[in-house]
Amino acid sequence: MNEYWREISTDNCEEADLCILGIPFDGAASVGKGAALAPDAVRVCTKVLPPVNSTGLRFPEIHVFDQGDVAFSLDWKAFFQEVEDEAFSLLNSGKFCLFIGGDHSVTIPLANAFARKYEGEKIGFIHFDSHPDLCDEYEGSRWSHACPLRRVLEDHISPRDLAQIGIRSYESEEIDLYREHPELLVIKAYDIFKSGYQEAINRIVSHFKGYNALYLTLDIDVLDPAFAPGTGTPEAGGLSSRELLEILNQLMEQLPIKAMDLVEISPSLDTTNQITSWAGAKIIYEILGQLHKKK
Numbered sequence: 046m047n048e049y050w051r052e053i054s055t056d057n058c059e060e061a062d063l064c065i066l067g068i069p070f071d072g073a074a075s076v077g078k079g080a081a082l083a084p085d086a087v088r089v090c091t092k093v094l095p096p097v098n099s100t101g102l103r104f105p106e107i108h109v110f111d112q113g114d115v116a117f118s119l120d121w122k123a124f125f126q127e128v129e130d131e132a133f134s135l136l137n138s139g140k141f142c143l144f145i146g147g148d149h150s151v152t153i154p155l156a157n158a159f160a161r162k163y164e165g166e167k168i169g170f171i172h173f174d175s176h177p178d179l180c181d182e183y184e185g186s187r188w189s190h191a192c193p194l195r196r197v198l199e200d201h202i203s204p205r206d207l208a209q210i211g212i213r214s215y216e217s218e219e220i221d222l223y224r225e226h227p228e229l230l231v232i233k234a235y236d237i238f239k240s241g242y243q244e245a246i247n248r249i250v251s252h253f254k255g256y257n258a259l260y261l262t263l264d265i266d267v268l269d270p271a272f273a274p275g276t277g278t279p280e281a282g283g284l285s286s287r288e289l290l291e292i293l294n295q296l297m298e299q300l301p302i303k304a305m306d307l308v309e310i311s312p313s314l315d316t317t318n319q320i321t322s323w324a325g326a327k328i329i330y331e332i333l334g335q336l337h338k339k340k
Contacts, residue, residue, distance in 0.1 A: 275315025
């Protein structure tokens with residue numbers, strides 16, 4: 046049994062309810078680096094967290110299998126292929142899988158693995174972020190952390206199969222793409238401020254009615270920097286921690302979310318008490334609470 050996750054840790058994937066894989070990579074970050082340190086920083090928080098969610102729901106019988114990290118390679122293409130293969134293997138366990146990045150570029154191989162796992166089924170992606178990440182390329186790279194959802198649209202889904210929540214910063218080409226594809230569900234941070242998080246939840250649930258499997262990708266900068274300062278490209282005017290947790294809890298209850306990633310936590314850019322890593326750990330424990338409810 047590893048040193049993290051306290052009494053809910055297990056070395057047996059078969060008895061696990063949640064499988065963890067770390068992807069310590071920030072080579073595609075364009076501004077602040079440090080996300081490669083996030084998998085271990087989030088794990089450290091779990092050393093002291095009891096198996097309880099924010100509402101007081103205890104889940105001592107839930108088990109977490111932590112496979113560790115994908116071994117880093119300087120060969121970017123080879124590394125992404127290894128990420129895809131390890132993620133695909135973990136997804137084939139049938140367990141809920143949670144991947145800890147890493148910058149947002151790691152969603153590219155993770156999406157490939159998810160699409161392989163659910164080939165032939167109606168799949169969709171739910172994307173929490175302050176940025177659309179829909180650039181065709183950024184700083185000369187199509188694998189930039191500004192491009193992962195563009196790659197997902199090209200390779201796996203149509204715009205109708207994507208929802209983006211918390212958006213509040215845009216490149217011109219992303220605004221153009223939104224105008225060309227009104228079927229893509231965009232819930233801006235401003236919309237949540239004006240209409241409330243429950244309206245956002247209702248729209249997302251309605252949008253994905255009839256889908257078989259959903260992947261959730263969560264960039265920590267969806268939160269306002271007051272709640273998550275340790276990230277490479279912070280954007281003012283974001284969601285509160287409470288709003289995000291409420292949205293996640295209800296989406297997990299009502300939609301067939303099968304896997305997720307948590308990206309762009311940068312411990313080296315965080316405050317001295319690592320509140321962004323703690324926010325990441327809190328998100329994971331809310332997911333564990335929802336898995337307990339479904340068990």
